[in-house]
Amino acid sequence: MQHSLIQPQKPDPIRAMGIIALNGMFDEHDAEGVIRKAAELFGDKLAVVSSFGADSVALLHLVSLVNPDLPVFFLDTGMHFPETRAHVEVLKARLGLSDVRTLVPDSRDLVRFDPDGTLWEGDPDSCCHIRKTEPLNAALEGFSAWITGRKRFQTAERGVLPHFELTSDDRIKVNPLAYWAEADVAAHKSDHDLPEHPLFSEGFTSIGCAPCTSAIGEGEDARAGRWRGFNKAECGIHFDVSGEIAPPQIREAPMLFKKGRFVTDPFKPLGENANLKGVRYVHVPLSKVKDNLDAIRQNPHPLGLLIEASDRVEDVAEDLDRFSSVAVSFPAFGDGRGYSTARLLRERYGYRGEIRAVGDVLTDQIGFMARCGFDAFAVANDATKKALEKGELAEISVYMQPVGLTEVPVGTRPFLRKPAEPVARRP
Amino acid sequence: MYRYDEFDLGFVSGRVGQFRDQVNRRIAGELTEEQFRPLRLMNGLYLQLHAYMLRVCVPYGTMNAVQLRKLAHIARKYDRGYGHFTTRQNIQFNWPRLQDVPDILEELSDVEMHAIQTSGNCIRNVTTDQFAGAAADEIIDPRPVAEIIRQWSSLHPEFTFLPRKFKIAITGAPQDRAAIRFHDIGLMAQENAAGEVGWMVYVGGGMGRTPMIGKRIRDFVPHEDLLAYLESVLRVYNRYGRRDNKYKARIKILVHEEGLATLREQVNSEFEEVKGGVLTLPEEELARIRAYFAPPQFALSDDRFDLAALKREDAGFARFVEHNSHPHRHEGYTSLTISLKPVGGVPGDATAEQMEVVADLAERFSFNELRVSHEQNLVLPHVAIRDVRAVYDVLNAHGLAEANVGQISDMITCPGLDYCALANARSIPIAQELAKRFGTAERQAEIGPLKLNISGCINACGHHHVGHIGVLGVEKKGTELYQLTLGGDASENASIGEILGPGIVAEAVPDAVERLVQTYLGLRKAKDESFISAVKRVGPEPFREAYLAA
Numbered sequence: 005m006q007h008s009l010i011q012p013q014k015p016d017p018i019r020a021m022g023i024i025a026l027n028g029m030f031d032e033h034d035a036e037g038v039i040r041k042a043a044e045l046f047g048d049k050l051a052v053v054s055s056f057g058a059d060s061v062a063l064l065h066l067v068s069l070v071n072p073d074l075p076v077f078f079l080d081t082g083m084h085f086p087e088t089r090a091h092v093e094v095l096k097a098r099l100g101l102s103d104v105r106t107l108v109p110d111s112r113d114l115v116r117f118d119p120d121g122t123l124w125e126g127d128p129d130s131c132c133h134i135r136k137t138e139p140l141n142a143a144l145e146g147f148s149a150w151i152t153g154r155k156r157f158q159t160a161e162r163g164v165l166p167h168f169e170l171t172s173d174d175r176i177k178v179n180p181l182a183y184w185a186e187a188d189v190a191a192h193k194s195d196h197d198l199p200e201h202p203l204f205s206e207g208f209t210s211i212g213c214a215p216c217t218s219a220i221g222e223g224e225d226a227r228a229g230r231w232r233g234f235n236k237a238e239c240g241i242h243f244d245v246s247g248e249i250a251p252p253q254i255r256e257a258p259m260l261f262k263k264g265r266f267v268t269d270p271f272k273p274l275g276e277n278a279n280l281k282g283v284r285y286v287h288v289p290l291s292k293v294k295d296n297l298d299a300i301r302q303n304p305h306p307l308g309l310l311i312e313a314s315d316r317v318e319d320v321a322e323d324l325d326r327f328s329s330v331a332v333s334f335p336a337f338g339d340g341r342g343y344s345t346a347r348l349l350r351e352r353y354g355y356r357g358e359i360r361a362v363g364d365v366l367t368d369q370i371g372f373m374a375r376c377g378f379d380a381f382a383v384a385n386d387a388t389k390k391a392l393e394k395g396e397l398a399e400i401s402v403y404m405q406p407v408g409l410t411e412v413p414v415g416t417r418p419f420l421r422k423p424a425e426p427v428a429r430r431p
Numbered sequence: 432m433y434r435y436d437e438f439d440l441g442f443v444s445g446r447v448g449q450f451r452d453q454v455n456r457r458i459a460g461e462l463t464e465e466q467f468r469p470l471r472l473m474n475g476l477y478l479q480l481h482a483y484m485l486r487v488c489v490p491y492g493t494m495n496a497v498q499l500r501k502l503a504h505i506a507r508k509y510d511r512g513y514g515h516f517t518t519r520q521n522i523q524f525n526w527p528r529l530q531d532v533p534d535i536l537e538e539l540s541d542v543e544m545h546a547i548q549t550s551g552n553c554i555r556n557v558t559t560d561q562f563a564g565a566a567a568d569e570i571i572d573p574r575p576v577a578e579i580i581r582q583w584s585s586l587h588p589e590f591t592f593l594p595r596k597f598k599i600a601i602t603g604a605p606q607d608r609a610a611i612r613f614h615d616i617g618l619m620a621q622e623n624a625a626g627e628v629g630w631m632v633y634v635g636g637g638m639g640r641t642p643m644i645g646k647r648i649r650d651f652v653p654h655e656d657l658l659a660y661l662e663s664v665l666r667v668y669n670r671y672g673r674r675d676n677k678y679k680a681r682i683k684i685l686v687h688e689e690g691l692a693t694l695r696e697q698v699n700s701e702f703e704e705v706k707g708g709v710l711t712l713p714e715e716e717l718a719r720i721r722a723y724f725a726p727p728q729f730a731l732s733d734d735r736f737d738l739a740a741l742k743r744e745d746a747g748f749a750r751f752v753e754h755n756s757h758p759h760r761h762e763g764y765t766s767l768t769i770s771l772k773p774v775g776g777v778p779g780d781a782t783a784e785q786m787e788v789v790a791d792l793a794e795r796f797s798f799n800e801l802r803v804s805h806e807q808n809l810v811l812p813h814v815a816i817r818d819v820r821a822v823y824d825v826l827n828a829h830g831l832a833e834a835n836v837g838q839i840s841d842m843i844t845c846p847g848l849d850y851c852a853l854a855n856a857r858s859i860p861i862a863q864e865l866a867k868r869f870g871t872a873e874r875q876a877e878i879g880p881l882k883l884n885i886s887g888c889i890n891a892c893g894h895h896h897v898g899h900i901g902v903l904g905v906e907k908k909g910t911e912l913y914q915l916t917l918g919g920d921a922s923e924n925a926s927i928g929e930i931l932g933p934g935i936v937a938e939a940v941p942d943a944v945e946r947l948v949q950t951y952l953g954l955r956k957a958k959d960e961s962f963i964s965a966v967k968r969v970g971p972e973p974f975r976e977a978y979l980a981a
């Protein structure tokens with residue numbers, strides 16, 4: 005942690021009591037009791053951190069019942085929905101919160117790491133770090149404990165969340181709503197007639213920054229809409245019980261079909277003005293690679309290569325090994341140039357990384373593609389997705405000709421057939 | 432002939448199942464017509480003016496009696512009682528219903544037939560000399576290599592979405608009966624200095640709106656490297672052939688625009704890479720495939736025709752022998768062509784009954800072998816000379832003994848405006864009128880060999896570009912007009928016909944052809960100087976004058 009130099013007070017009473025005992029003191033749903041206890045234990049060393057998201061009002065309401073003057077930190081990442089800012093004002097007025105403090109990222113960090121505001125695209129972890137973790141760490145200086153609105157039901161990692169948590173920087177994180185279910189939150193909101201976040205009714209049940217939040221479908225994990233498509237479920241400010249950063253959870257992205265199933269795609273679209281020396285997990289078009297070879301060679305991160313149908317793979321043959329994925333584009337299913345490209349990649353240049361088909365990829369082509377060396381398929385067509393999910397790949401099981409290096413080893417007979425029988429005799 | 436093994440059977444029945452699924456998805460609306468189109472085309476299913484059309488593959492034009500009977504059965508059960516043999520040595524059914532097509536394909540697979548790759552932008556059915564394995568002038572039987580090409584090209588994963596369709600023709604004889612220089616790739620058997628047989632390769636031939644004669648890209652490719660060489664050509668074409676304009680997407684345009692030298696260089700450098708790899712054809716494999724095409728057990732015989740005697744006895748039979756038999760490599764045998772061009776009929780059409788008659792004849796008199804020629808005729812390749820009379824009598828009884836092969840009434844004719852959505856003009860009625868005018872035995876005997884081909888539009892399905900006389904349907908201000916071309920030749924002396932002048936109305940076509948024929952008769956040096964030889968000797972001018980003289 006960046007701010008581990010800060011030595012928060014060591015609250016002896018807690019130590020004495022032990023976190024475990026503290027966690028045993030309250031009825032699971034007694035959120036208000038937990039907040040009172042925290043206020044009593046930490047006094048003015050206690051803060052609240054709120055996203056002012058969809059459910060935040062429940063916690064903030066309970067806080068206001070205990071002490072509306074507790075400092076409430078709102079992390080203004082600069083990327084929030086305008087509705088969220090409006091919601092902050094509404095809640096301040098409605099709940100009488102007197103000390104809402106807006107935390108903003110360090111402008112020097114922004115200039116340095118995210119000059120064009122697209123860091124979230126390629127590297128959300130770093131984005132969250134400069135926009136949330138750093139400002140919060142700075143703000144929490146001098147505080148011994150902070151209250152969060154996290155709940156067990158929200159994500160798999162939070163399934164063991166206690167009321168009181170000791171974090172690795174020796175602060176206490178208080179989770180009054182840890183045992184609340186979604187329905188409890190909803191009931192609390194309606195019992196007390198609390199104002200809804202304006203976006204809640206539009207399907208946003210977990211609201212973060214605008215670019216990283218999407219509406220979720222029915223039955224999806226409430227936070228499925230956050231960082232949709234990334235191996236990311238938590239930012240740097242939440243830690244698991246042992247104080248480690250919660251391990252990233254793979255969540256299925258519905259697009260990339262690989263090894264017989266849909267998997268999370270770590271790759272993102274390339275931003276227009278992205279810095280090729282620093283980007284990661286993007287497919288850089290072959291023409292750009294050619295024109296920026298030095299930048300690409302200096303870039304230390306995982307990168308992909310995008311080969312358009314009219315590109316010549318020969319032009320980047322020497323740098324192929326640098327890419328962990330090659331995307332070969334099919335502008336239309338009838339445009340078969342990509343098949344030749346894939347075979348050249350595998351057979352002539354010995355490329356061993358992922359070759360993914362992108363563009364107009366349909367079920368009936370996937371068998372052909374696989375034989376030419378493709379091992380991943382970015383599927384947009386709904387019928388194709390459905391067919392693949394059901395395992396109904398239009399499979400071709402017998403081949404009439406050898407293709408590639410593995411189907412028939414060089415030097416063996418290409419066509420393995422039964423011998424002929426004598427031609428019919430004239431009767 | 433080639434017989435399916437378990438592998439082929441698995442391949443074809445797998446495809447039938449797959450296509451059945453695709454048809455169901457189409458009918459259920461899960462596939463749009465646009466998405467379905469390439470899939471159905473890959474399975475030989477076209478959408479025509481009136482209905483779907485199913486094109487069934489007859490690999491290199493070879494089949495047996497059981498297969499032809501199955502085609503007759505399909506014509507009867509799923510179509511209107513007939514089928515249409517095409518210049519691609521295939522057969523088309525013009526009226527199948529979409530929901531029946533999977534059943535048809537399944538029935539076909541029972542007799543080792545399919546419709547795979549008879550359409551779409553893939554490598555099409557390989558075509559060859561209809562007398563392959565029988566002709567006296569042949570260096571080698573091209574069918575084993577044609578079969579190997581068929582296997583290599585069947586659902587080739589790299590070459591199933593080419594810029595445009597791709598046609599390969601192959602001949603084992605110096606006399607080119609397969610029009611190899613009008614295909615995307617033409618292969619002609621060659622003997623090199625060391626006495627080994629291999630293949631001379633032509634590339635970029637084709638008809639259509641931009642007719643081109645294939646150019647020689649390589650003098651000699653040994654058997655073992657042939658597939659590697661073909662793959663090299665196809666890869667260069669797949670990568671660099673034009674895809675922006677379907678009229679410029681054939682490989683002939685690539686050859687034309689890039690130049691033969693450039694293309695040859697690209698192909699050669701590709702060939703250097705793939706040569707010696709998995710596609711190298713081992714001699715044992717070639718021998719194994721060759722065994723399928725082993726010559727039948729011919730009887731020893733020194734029978735031969737005595738035409739003079741025949742003419743005295745039976746002029747009709749003599750004419751049949753003279754025109755419809757082709758010299759056989761085995762003494763005492765001949766190859767008989769069954770003309771599907773009866774006067775007044777639709778060129779290439781055969782009824783279910785006729786197919787069954789021919790199937791019987793093949794079984795009884797031709798070692799169960801049959802061929803389809805690119806001139807839209809059927810062939811019994813191995814008939815003992817002593818059996819010819821019996822065959823003739825059966826044919827005659829079923830209206831199949833037209834003695835006009837290679838004559839003016841043996842026309843290649845496309846469906847034209849009667850069936851084809853693209854046509855400018857009718858073709859079949861023109862063919863019928865011309866057959867009436869010139870189709871008598873006497874006139875044809877006088878004129879001698881003359882190929883007259885008719886297309887209803889510039890797409891040239893009727894091969895008018897290579898007709899000694901070509902008739903092309905054009906449209907001017909809503910009227911059907913016809914342009915005549917002269918001097919086309921599909922043989923080893925390939926040439927493209929020249930347009931003689933402005934278009935004329937349908938009624939004027941027989942007279943115009945008449946003037947061309949009269950001009951020829953007037954200027955030929957001897958009776959055995961054929962029409963095309965005379966045209967090549969004197970040039971088009973006298974004919975142009977005659978054409979314009981109306």
Ligand code: HEM
Pocket residue numbers: 053054055056057058059060063079132133136137151152153154155158159209210211227230236237238239240241242
């Ligand atoms: C960089 C990362 C993150 C930061 C800095 C951050 C910060 C915060 C803060 C300050 C709150 C306010 C507490 C509240 O509203 O009650 C909060 C709440 C919450 N956070 Fe995070 N968070 C981050 C990532 C995540 C992630 C990855 C998830 C889930 C997967 C998550 C889920 C929640 C939830 C469910 C709440 C409860 C309140 C609500 O839903 O509006 N957060 N977070």
Ligand code: SF4
Pocket residue numbers: 081083124127128129131132133135136212213214215216239
């Ligand atoms: S939520 Fe998205 S934009 Fe906001 S800080 Fe995190 S990654 Fe960046």
Ligand code: SF4
Pocket residue numbers: 845846847848851852853854855858886887888889890891892893
């Ligand atoms: S030549 Fe024209 S009219 Fe004739 S079949 Fe072809 S497309 Fe139709």
